Amino acid sequence: MKIEITIDESLCKACAYCIEACPKKNLEFSSNINKSGYHPVRVIDKSKCTGCGMCYQVCPEIAITVENES
Amino acid sequence: MKREYKRPEGLSKTIMRYCPGCGHSIVHRIIGETIDELGIREKTIAIAPVGCSVFLYEYFNCDSVQVAHGRAPAVATGIKRVNPELIVFSYQGDGDLAAIGTAELIHSATRGENFTVIFINNAIYGMTGGQQAPTTMPGQKTTTNPFGRDPKLAGYPIRVCEMLATLDGPVYLERTAVNKAVNVLKTKKAIKKAFQLQVEKKGYSLIEVLAPCPTGWGISPLKACEYVDKVMIPYYPLGVYKDLTQVK
Numbered sequence: 001m002k003i004e005i006t007i008d009e010s011l012c013k014a015c016a017y018c019i020e021a022c023p024k025k026n027l028e029f030s031s032n033i034n035k036s037g038y039h040p041v042r043v044i045d046k047s048k049c050t051g052c053g054m055c056y057q058v059c060p061e062i063a064i065t066v067e068n069e070s
Numbered sequence: 071m072k073r074e075y076k077r078p079e080g081l082s083k084t085i086m087r088y089c090p091g092c093g094h095s096i097v098h099r100i101i102g103e104t105i106d107e108l109g110i111r112e113k114t115i116a117i118a119p120v121g122c123s124v125f126l127y128e129y130f131n132c133d134s135v136q137v138a139h140g141r142a143p144a145v146a147t148g149i150k151r152v153n154p155e156l157i158v159f160s161y162q163g164d165g166d167l168a169a170i171g172t173a174e175l176i177h178s179a180t181r182g183e184n185f186t187v188i189f190i191n192n193a194i195y196g197m198t199g200g201q202q203a204p205t206t207m208p209g210q211k212t213t214t215n216p217f218g219r220d221p222k223l224a225g226y227p228i229r230v231c232e233m234l235a236t237l238d239g240p241v242y243l244e245r246t247a248v249n250k251a252v253n254v255l256k257t258k259k260a261i262k263k264a265f266q267l268q269v270e271k272k273g274y275s276l277i278e279v280l281a282p283c284p285t286g287w288g289i290s291p292l293k294a295c296e297y298v299d300k301v302m303i304p305y306y307p308l309g310v311y312k313d314l315t316q317v318k
């Protein structure tokens with residue numbers, strides 16, 4: 001099983017939808033500031049991600065990409 | 071099995087300029103995925119409205135036309151009748167579809183034109199700065215109802231799906247929402263079904279999507295999603311209002 005989650009920080013507008021949607025509570029705002037002035041979301045612990053894709057489903061900016069091979 | 075959740079080819083690479091948490095972007099992605107999954111990108115025509123989604127022709131990776139306010143169903147009718155092999159969808163906000171464009175909406179529905187309408191009900195005029203729409207909730211504050219919409223003065227919100235369900239023309243009418251993951255998934259299912267039935271030449275469909283407009287409503291994106299749940303859905307129940315796909 002291979003799970004790969006990537007977040008394009010430059011696209012994130014910090015709406016917090018993914019943080020709310022993640023069943024593992026595995027997403028949070030980072031302290032970085034992106035070029036649009038937002039604190040983009042980051043994954044807390046990549047090894048805890050189940051690859052469910054809920055964060056992708058709610059992200060308006062398509063900032064999150066999830067690959068799940070099982 | 072490999073599952074990939076990534077930007078669909080049905081969308082261009084252009085960064086969407088909607089506000090944080092805007093429902094338009096989520097619905098764009100759902101339509102993009104649908105276009106990919108049905109393999110219809112080369113024959114799809116998007117009709118862009120006037121409203122915040124006026125630039126959708128930049129965001130979709132298919133041919134499109136941007137039309138006068140409210141007239142998307144009229145233009146969609148023309149394109150579809152001239153070339154029935156194309157897959158045509160109009161994409162319209164509540165001001166565009168249920169105020170200035172009411173006539174085009176109702177008459178294209180009752181004619182049973184074979185195209186798909188994606189109707190974004192965010193209960194406000196987003197683009198022009200948050201004025202009352204026909205779908206604004208009773209009590210909801212807008213720039214034109216600073217004390218909240220008073221139905222005695224401004225009338226009651228229009229339930230578009232229920233209204234169209236009285237007509238014989240439409241084949242499939244459903245109301246969904248994009249305020250949380252489970253509803254996003256249901257919206258995907260509904261939009262894909264609507265496009266699929268157009269591919270099968272079954273007739274007119276409209277999917278009404280309750281969508282957050284955090285900026286227009288003056289609240290945070292998460293609060294806006296909660297507002298959809300607590301205030302909009304009780305007035306605009308989600309569900310299928312008409313489905314003749316099995317008998318057509």
Ligand SMILES: Cc1ncc(C[n+]2csc(CCOP(=O)(O)OP(=O)(O)O)c2C)c(N)n1
Pocket residue numbers: 120121122123139162163164165166167170190192194195196197198203
């Ligand atoms: C003929 C005409 N009348 C009025 C306007 C001004 N106008 C621009 S967008 C809009 C309403 C947009 O609201 P809605 O359709 O709900 O879309 P949203 O911006 O909320 O997505 C209006 C009245 C216009 N552009 N053209």
Ligand code: SF4
Pocket residue numbers: 005021022023024025026027043048049050051052053054055056066
């Ligand atoms: S894929 Fe699922 S578990 Fe992983 S971050 Fe996204 S929502 Fe959380």
Ligand code: SF4
Pocket residue numbers: 007011012013014015016017018019040041055058059060061062063064
């Ligand atoms: S849903 Fe997307 S835009 Fe919103 S906070 Fe998460 S990554 Fe950022």
Ligand code: SF4
Pocket residue numbers: 087088089090091092093094122192196197282283284285286
């Ligand atoms: S004003 Fe509302 S509808 Fe328009 S882009 Fe902003 S959140 Fe979206």
